[in-house]
Amino acid sequence: MPERLDVELGERSYPIWIGDDVLAQADRLFASLTLHHGIVIADAQVAAIYGEPLVETLRGDARIDLLQVPSGEASKSVEQADRLWRALRALGADRKSTIVALGGGVVGDLAGFVAATYARGIELVQIPTTLLAQVDSSVGGKTAINLPNAKNMVGAFWQPSAVLIDVTTLRTLPDREYRSGLAEVVKYGVILDADFFAYLESHAQALAARDPSVLIPVIRRCCELKASVVSADERETTGLRAILNYGHTFAHAFEAVAGYGELLHGEAVSIGMTCAARLAFRLGRVDEEFVRRQDRLVEQLVLPSALPRPLPLEETIGATLRDKKVEAGKLRWILPSELGKVERVADVPEDLVKEVFLEAGCQKP
Ligand SMILES: NC(=O)c1ccc[n+]([C@@H]2O[C@H](COP(=O)([O-])OP(=O)(O)OC[C@H]3O[C@@H](n4cnc5c(N)ncnc54)[C@H](O)[C@@H]3O)[C@@H](O)[C@H]2O)c1
Ligand SMILES: [Zn+2]
The missing domain is CATH 3.40.50.1970 (Rossmann fold)
Known part of the structure; x- marks a missing residue:
C-alpha cells in the first residue's frame, strides 16, 4: 500500500x-x-x-x-x-x-x-x-x-x-532530467530542514543511483515540506511561500538569458543556490561551513555550480529585475541564515550581486 x-x-x-x-x-x-x-x-x-x-x-x-x-x-x-x-x-x-x-x-x-x-x-x-x-x-x-x-x-x-x-x-527518466530534479530536493533541506539536509548528505550515493528505499522517504519529506508551506500561504500573500524560490531569482535570470531550454530548470536552480549561498556569505549571514556543505552536496549529486558558458553580466542582472518576485520595484532575495532557515532580504548592494554573478560565470563585455 x-x-x-x-x-x-x-x-x-x-x-x-x-x-x-x-x-x-x-x-x-x-x-x-x-x-x-x-x-x-x-x-x-x-x-x-x-x-x-x-x-x-x-x-x-x-x-x-x-x-x-x-x-x-x-x-x-x-x-x-x-x-x-x-x-x-x-x-x-x-x-x-x-x-x-x-x-x-x-x-x-x-x-x-x-x-x-x-x-x-x-x-x-x-x-x-x-x-x-x-x-x-x-x-x-x-x-x-x-x-x-x-x-x-x-x-x-x-x-x-x-x-x-x-x-x-x-x-525511465533521462539522467539529466533526474539530476535536475535533485536540485529542488537540496533546496528543501536548505530552506526548511537541516536534519533532512544531513540525511541527503549521508544518502547522496543511493539518491544519485535512484534507490527506491531512499527515493520514497526523500520525495515524501519534500512533499510534506512543500505542503506545509502551501497550507500556510496558499496564494503567496504572506511571503512565506516565497521561500520556495531560494536560488530561483538567479535561476530565472540564467534561464531567460541563456534562452529557455539550454539549461534545465533544476540546473539553473543549482547554480542559483550556489550564488545565493555566496551572496549570503558576503553579507555575513552564513559561515564558510554552510557554503562548504551546500557546495559538497551539489557536487555529490553531480549538479552544476557554475554556468556551462559565460552569459553577459549586465543583461543577466537586468533579468533579475524583471523577476515576478519584484514588488513595487524592490527585489527581495531569499537568503539563508543557517541550514534549514532562509529569510527575505531587501536592499542587497548591487556590487555584491555582481561579484556573485561573475563568480558563477557571467562576463563583462
Ligand atoms: N507549478 C509549479 O509549482 C511549478 C514548480 C516548478 C516547476 N514548474 C514547471 O515545471 C516545468 C518543468 O517540468 P519538468 O522538469 O518536469 O519538465 P518536463 O515536463 O518537460 O519533463 C521533462 C522531459 O522528461 C520527459 N519525461 C517525463 N516523465 C518521464 C518519465 N517518467 N520517463 C521518461 N521521460 C519522461 C518529458 O517527456 C520531457 O521530455 C517548467 O515549465 C516549470 O515552469 C512548475
Ligand atoms: Zn524550481
Missing part, C-alpha cells in the same frame, strides 16, 4: 499517495473521486510509455480519453491550451469531467491550467512522472502557461483533488 500524506487546505484539502509501482492501483486510489469521464493529458514521450496502461487501469465504469501534446516547454502555450480546450469540447467534457495530468511539470502546469479554466474549472488529478514534478510542481496548485518571453505569465491557482506519485516511473 502506498503511503499517504495530506495537504491541509480546508475544503480544498487533498491526499498525496507515494509509493513503488502504484500507477497500477490508480483506480483504487482515485475511488473516492467521482470519475465518470476522465481525460488523461500527457506529452508524447510520457504517453508512449505510461499512457495506455493508465487508461486501461482507470477504465472501469468511467469513460477515459487520452490527449497528447508535444514534449517540451514550448507546449506551455496559448496555442496548446486552446487546442486542449477545443478537444475537451469535442469529447463532450463537462463540469463533472476530470483531467488527469500525467507527466512532468510542463504537462502538470498546462493540463492544470486547462482544468482551472475549462467550464470555469473542473476536477484535476496530478500524476507526476519527473522528480521535479513529484517533489515540487504537482503539489501546491500553481498552474500556468507562458507568453513569448514571459514564463508562467498566465495562470491560476487550482488545487488538484489528489496527487499520485509512483517512484518507479523515475526509472
Whole structure:
C-alpha cells in the first residue's frame, strides 16, 4: 500500500499517495473521486510509455480519453491550451469531467491550467512522472502557461483533488532530467530542514543511483515540506511561500538569458543556490561551513555550480529585475541564515550581486 500524506487546505484539502509501482492501483486510489469521464493529458514521450496502461487501469465504469501534446516547454502555450480546450469540447467534457495530468511539470502546469479554466474549472488529478514534478510542481496548485518571453505569465491557482506519485516511473527518466530534479530536493533541506539536509548528505550515493528505499522517504519529506508551506500561504500573500524560490531569482535570470531550454530548470536552480549561498556569505549571514556543505552536496549529486558558458553580466542582472518576485520595484532575495532557515532580504548592494554573478560565470563585455 502506498503511503499517504495530506495537504491541509480546508475544503480544498487533498491526499498525496507515494509509493513503488502504484500507477497500477490508480483506480483504487482515485475511488473516492467521482470519475465518470476522465481525460488523461500527457506529452508524447510520457504517453508512449505510461499512457495506455493508465487508461486501461482507470477504465472501469468511467469513460477515459487520452490527449497528447508535444514534449517540451514550448507546449506551455496559448496555442496548446486552446487546442486542449477545443478537444475537451469535442469529447463532450463537462463540469463533472476530470483531467488527469500525467507527466512532468510542463504537462502538470498546462493540463492544470486547462482544468482551472475549462467550464470555469473542473476536477484535476496530478500524476507526476519527473522528480521535479513529484517533489515540487504537482503539489501546491500553481498552474500556468507562458507568453513569448514571459514564463508562467498566465495562470491560476487550482488545487488538484489528489496527487499520485509512483517512484518507479523515475526509472525511465533521462539522467539529466533526474539530476535536475535533485536540485529542488537540496533546496528543501536548505530552506526548511537541516536534519533532512544531513540525511541527503549521508544518502547522496543511493539518491544519485535512484534507490527506491531512499527515493520514497526523500520525495515524501519534500512533499510534506512543500505542503506545509502551501497550507500556510496558499496564494503567496504572506511571503512565506516565497521561500520556495531560494536560488530561483538567479535561476530565472540564467534561464531567460541563456534562452529557455539550454539549461534545465533544476540546473539553473543549482547554480542559483550556489550564488545565493555566496551572496549570503558576503553579507555575513552564513559561515564558510554552510557554503562548504551546500557546495559538497551539489557536487555529490553531480549538479552544476557554475554556468556551462559565460552569459553577459549586465543583461543577466537586468533579468533579475524583471523577476515576478519584484514588488513595487524592490527585489527581495531569499537568503539563508543557517541550514534549514532562509529569510527575505531587501536592499542587497548591487556590487555584491555582481561579484556573485561573475563568480558563477557571467562576463563583462
Ligand atoms: N507549478 C509549479 O509549482 C511549478 C514548480 C516548478 C516547476 N514548474 C514547471 O515545471 C516545468 C518543468 O517540468 P519538468 O522538469 O518536469 O519538465 P518536463 O515536463 O518537460 O519533463 C521533462 C522531459 O522528461 C520527459 N519525461 C517525463 N516523465 C518521464 C518519465 N517518467 N520517463 C521518461 N521521460 C519522461 C518529458 O517527456 C520531457 O521530455 C517548467 O515549465 C516549470 O515552469 C512548475
Ligand atoms: Zn524550481
